[in-house]
Amino acid sequence: MSKPVILADLQAAFPGWTIWRSSTGRLWATRNRRLTGAQMEQGLEQTxxxxxxHQLVEQLRHQDRLAAEAG
Known part of the structure; x- marks a missing residue:
């Protein structure tokens, strides 16, 4: 049996994001600040x-790396 996802743990690991589970069970994360058009052109995503x-965590890590590279 897999360990249940604790949203508070995800939120603590990614403080720049608001993370929730939809009524269909899908996990979502949206940034706590608005991106500029230039940032989105560099591959950053708002949500x-x-x-x-595990895939959501990988996406969040990737987005955080892109944000760090973008400055």
Whole structure:
């Protein structure tokens, strides 16, 4: 049996995001600040989602890396 996803743990790990689970069970994360058009052109996304917690975490890590590179 897999460990249940604790949203508070995800939120603590990614404080720049608001994370929730929809009524369909999909996990969503949206940034706590608005992106500029230039940032979005660099591959940053305002909101990401996935059905799998591990995939969502990978997306969030990738987005955080892109944000760090963008400055």
């Amino acid at each position: 990401v989602s996935d059905e799998d917690v």
